Amino acid sequence: MTRRRLPEWFLLLLPAIIVIAAVVLIPLIFSLYSSFTPYKLTRPSTLWKWVGTYNYEKILTDAKFWAAFGRTVLFLTIALNLEMLLGLGIAVMVNKVTWGQRTLRTIVMFPMMFSPILVGFQFKFIFNDNIGLVNNALQSMGFNAALPWLVDGKLALFSIAFAEIWMSTSVFAILILAGLFAMPRDPLEAAKVDGCTPWQSFRHITLPFLMPFIFIAMTIRSLDVARAYDIVQIMTGGGPARRTELLWTLMSRTGYVDARMGLANAMGYVSIILSVVFTIYFFRKLTAARAQIGMGG
């Protein structure tokens, strides 16, 4: 009697398939299913009530959700660009250092080592209108007013962007520095011989070579910032008056405080669009940048 045997490759992959199914696939399917129900954490029976696309229709017509969506895109654009510029500057400068570079690299990475919650508390205190460091410094310099850093819409967005940038610029700096280390010296020396200015060498040789590294950092950080939660929740909680409400502060309040997990999951699936669009955009840019420096398409 011959027994049908499962192919070896499948047997070898089976443990990985089981683990991935348990920790990724099943929760994903479950959350997708629950987004079509009025699932409330406090009423488990609501999980079995199918409401079709009700949650999605509600979200599509909800101005508050789309305001948070737009604000997240704005926050992402500002934070990502500034982090890239600052990270590029830091990397180029660190690359020039010939003595103590390793120590400097470690110091550059310090902000990344803090927990986002700690960073949130730190900047919440720094920007407090009454007892905060910034206002006290301004007042001691003769500026007799208490600037509402975490209340005014623009100032509040600036404050949370400042905290986010402070913590994560080093991600760009380290990745770009890795690019600089990997860069061949010959084109730069050839440019010098040909009489290029330092700016021309940077603009036409260094930067194109660094672009793939920059786009990889952009992709990673865009996924991070699109899920920005800890710092914003601690510093402003999305307020006041929804002025700093981002997708994840809205989603977490809907899911865990209001206990409306079905609706929150639907919001999660709609907001994935954001991450998918940014990822596709950056990967296209990455491919183009690699082609430009002759690393294939």
Added chain:
Amino acid sequence: MIKSNTLRALLASTAVFAVSESALASDWGSFDGVTIEAKLIGGQQYEGLYGRIAEWEAATGAKVDIISKKSHFEIDKEIKSDMAAGTTSWCVGSNHSSFAPQYEGLYADLSGLVAAETIAEFVPGNIGASTVDGQLLMLPRAQFDVSVLYYLKSNYEDADKAAAFQAEYGYELAVPDTWDQVKDQAIFFSDPPNFYGTQYAGKDEAIVGRFYEMVVAEGGNYLDGDKKPIFNSDAGQRALQWFVDLYDAKAVPAGTTSYVWDDLGQGFASGTVALNLDWPGWAGFFNDPESSKAAGNVGVAVQPMGSVTRTGWSGHHGFSVTNDCANQEAAVSLVNFLTSEDSQLAESAGGSLPTRSAVWEANVAAAQAGDDPFRAESLAAFAKGAEFAFAVPAIPEWGETTNIVFPELQAAILGDKTVQEALDDAAEAVDELMRESGYY
């Protein structure tokens, strides 16, 4: 201060002694070998009571395993996750009158498990606020909250200030008895950014609770009998206008819209706020030179009136027993012990307010006979304030409505919307929620 501390220590130790006597004398039952799992609210002011659990264990032979101890907001999330996962076989949970209606089907109706004469020993209002849809979901502990007015006494002892106020507002400067007077005085006392007339909670449930009690004080209500939102009435608009006017006049700190209880307590303790509506737990903190720059200068008065009645948003902590508990009899015994007269005497010796009538009387009598006039003054204010106390609407959606309403209140305060626009928008969204929840 040292004297009063000694007195308190003596009172507390006497209470503990009396309690240990009574723990042995009272019949808490015998539950040898039983282990009761409990999820309790954690925090400095709540810990004293848990120290007494050992006495109940000794008296009954049972063990208490505290499987979770967190702030109420954290424990609320954990309980909701438990309900979703079906892991609700633990027995005793900390509860709060504002949270209780959310946990449908989780907790047992104690009216059938606790003796009627025991229930009658509690303040009827507290039992009412612990009852949802006719079910007594928790027994109240000595952590009753209603807010009264704390003020800096020095502002009322300065003849020049009094004369200037009289000239500007046309009436005598005295501790305010109405919210209109609070507004006048707050604007008069303010000298931003160094000194503010008052402050208020500016986000989450905190500001909605404050707004809710103002609406009631103005003669309106939050929801009608059918649970339809009616806070956008004239009374509601007057209530919200009070918050807006103070913000516009810079009589409150610019960051007040991000403040909740700790920020407010620390603000008043910094001595830079003249008038502060706040909870009983802060009384000792405000008058303690170690923690407060306002110490020795703090007065306590009954909460002011709106145009119809006094504000009085209140809530209280309690203990509940789950329906899934394997040994409900032992769990009920533990809850009875934690809310007993002796437990409440011991817990309220730390300054919190009791929920048993006899303990109220004992505390007021002890304060009047003692040598701490501040304690006597604050207890008298809270005893008077408690007469006007009312709880939030007992519906599971209360918390969710506050998440809808608070950003709209903030929008009006910050000038993004007019008072009417903000309240109409909030009422429309709450109306949709109530419809979805099947109320009408």
